[in-house]
Amino acid sequence: xxxxxxxxxxxxxxxxxxxxxxxxxxxxxxxxxxxxxxxxxxxxxxxxxxxxxxxxxxxxxxxxxxxxxxxxxxxxxxxxxxxxxxxxxxxxxxxxxxxxxxxxxxxxxxxxxxxxxxxxxxxxxxxxxxxxxxxxxxxxxxxxxxxxxxxxxxxxxxxxxxxxxxxxxxxxxxxxxxxxxxxxxxxxxxxxxxxxxxxxxxxxxxxxxxxxxxxxxxxxxxxxxxxxxxxxxxxxxxxxxxxxxxxxxxxxxxxxxxxxxxxxxxxxxxxx
Numbered sequence: 707x708x709x710x711x712x713x714x715x716x717x718x719x720x721x722x723x724x725x726x727x728x729x730x731x732x733x734x735x736x737x738x739x740x741x742x743x744x745x746x747x748x749x750x751x752x753x754x755x756x757x758x759x760x761x762x763x764x765x766x767x768x769x770x771x772x773x774x775x776x777x778x779x780x781x782x783x784x785x786x787x788x789x790x791x792x793x794x795x796x797x798x799x800x801x802x803x804x805x806x807x808x809x810x811x812x813x814x815x816x817x818x819x820x821x822x823x824x825x826x827x828x829x830x831x832x833x834x835x836x837x838x839x840x841x842x843x844x845x846x847x848x849x850x851x852x853x854x855x856x857x858x859x860x861x862x863x864x865x866x867x868x869x870x871x872x873x874x875x876x877x878x879x880x881x882x883x884x885x886x887x888x889x890x891x892x893x894x895x896x897x898x899x900x901x902x903x904x905x906x907x908x909x910x911x912x913x914x915x916x917x918x919x920x921x922x923x924x925x926x927x928x929x930x931x932x933x934x935x936x937x938x939x940x941x942x943x944x945x946x947x948x949x950x951x952x953x954x955x956x957x958x959x960x961x962x963x964x965x966x967x968x969x970x971x972x973x974x975x976x977x978x
Contacts, residue, residue, distance in 0.1 A: 714771035716961040724774045724924035725767045733781040736845035755931045757787045759947050761794040766950035768800030776805040783812040789823050796824020813855030818862040827865040830856050866893035873900045919964040925957050933957035938965025
């Protein structure tokens with residue numbers, strides 16, 4: 707007999723069913739909207755949640771009503787043991803969908819392995835199809851590596867969504883070119899309005915993301931063990947592995963009605 711699914715609501719009566727887990731704040735790129743040129747200060751190993759603790763958080767979240775988990779970073783593929791973590795979370799019965807967001811540059815040799823481990827879908831960041839512009843935006847990245855990762859994911863049967871950050875200077879022609887590129891591969895395009903955490907939130911100007919506060923259904927867990935109820939808020943709750951469910955409940959209840967400003971961490975440190 708199938709057990710009835712539990713539901714978890716915040717103080718604004720929003721259903722919270724989505725957990726984003728940042729497995730690392732390190733990245734092999736330095737995208738201009740995400741990370742400073744020098745990167746972020748490297749954390750000691752003992753400052754990070756272990757793979758077992760990350761899986762514990764996902765398991766507790768599933769018990770409380772979370773059905774979707776996304777692994778983010780930084781760049782999740784630089785985290786040692788990422789395939790093992792995917793396998794651990796995919797085995798949790800309550801988690802119905804496990805996704806990952808990556809820049810794709812390290813994905814090509816891992817796509818099939820990640821799919822076999824239980825990854826359900828993958829979002830790949832690609833903001834331009836111009837190699838020189840890509841190199842400038844990522845401060846040195848090779849678009850060929852990202853494209854190889856996208857093709858590997860499509861080839862092995864992983865559903866692919868391309869995340870395109872849209873800047874004020876991004877033209878309609880560029881967006882249409884990216885849409886055609888995605889459609890030709892059988893992928894979906896998700897446009898994300900460029901934004902800074904330390905500035906006032908805007909409405910996204912018709913983009914698919916960031917999500918609207920009134921319907922926001924997610925909380926975040928950082929690699930160093932802080933639950934963030936809202937991306938655009940400095941509120942955080944320490945994740946306690948001894949009391950995982952209570953930690954998550956506290957974070958959900960602390961979720962503000964609407965995001966404001968966040969000036970204590972970068973996107974890479976929280977996991978956008």
